[in-house]
Amino acid sequence: MKFENILVEKKDSLAQITINRPKKLNALNKATIKELNIAFAALEDDETTRAIILTGSGDKAFVAGADISEFADFSVEEGANLSRLGHEILFDYVANLSIPVIAAINGFALGGGLELAMACHFRVASDNAKMGLPEVSLGVIPGYGGTQRLPQLVGKGKAMEMIMTAGMISAEEAKESGLVNHVTTQEELLPLAEKIAGKITRNSSDAISAAIRAINAGFEEGVNGFDVEVEEFGECFGTEDFNEGTAAFLGKRKPNF
Incomplete structure (x- = not known):
């Protein structure tokens, strides 16, 4: 560019x-x-x-x-x-x-x-x-x-x-x-x-994006940040990064996000 x-x-x-x-x-x-x-x-x-x-x-x-x-x-x-x-x-x-x-x-x-x-x-x-x-x-x-x-x-x-x-x-x-x-x-x-x-x-880009959305929600008028956190937390369970992160933790290795 x-x-x-x-x-x-x-x-x-x-x-x-x-x-x-x-x-x-x-x-x-x-x-x-x-x-x-x-x-x-x-x-x-x-x-x-x-x-x-x-x-x-x-x-x-x-x-x-x-x-x-x-x-x-x-x-x-x-x-x-x-x-x-x-x-x-x-x-x-x-x-x-x-x-x-x-x-x-x-x-x-x-x-x-x-x-x-x-x-x-x-x-x-x-x-x-x-x-x-x-x-x-x-x-x-x-x-x-x-x-x-x-x-x-x-x-x-x-x-x-x-x-x-x-x-x-x-x-x-x-x-x-x-x-x-x-x-x-x-x-x-x-x-x-x-x-x-x-x-x-080194961390999950999917999780970081979700964290940004959840944190920002807490500063938006009329938005319940806790509700957004719950939703974003749940969505993480459907990502490849979650599968890799948990598998790496249980396998005692570093994740490959």
Whole structure:
């Protein structure tokens, strides 16, 4: 796959998507959002892909926000449509992807950049990373899931403070608040993400997809996550991975998923 704004690499079962607009600090524009949608869809269709790492090019930014010039003159209706489409083709799309996505935050993750990282299934960050949602300083609110996913990760009070002050927090503070899982050096960031991905890919991809659906269900309004868990648990019994996993356990060998 060839793109103008992103790079896609694949090694065995692990894929890496790099947002590659270093002169713009990897800011999200319409074209980049569309390319990310195409890349994620293609990797999900590839049955050999079992984990995806998402990062930014260079050592300054994961994604330093959205391209404000594209929507500075939008009307109310255009603004709502911008948010709705973004959710549909990228942010919600990533959150509900059947393949686990790890965000490797290698610098600034601001606005839409932090929202994209939060849409991933979990996050690791370099020690120079800075994260925040500065939208209210522009007279708008986070529109790509920030007002919903940030409270889920750090709690309502912390999210209120971060959004209302438009301030940034350090990687260590992000770890303390539960926004990121691990903090490491810039040099060790991708090796750490790859190490975690390697642990994931040794397990059942069917079970991991089911776990993603069950976990996400617990955060959906009007959905009983426990009911979804019961259903997904039952469905696992009909998979080849379940047969292999249980046979391997009983036979005292490693499973071959």
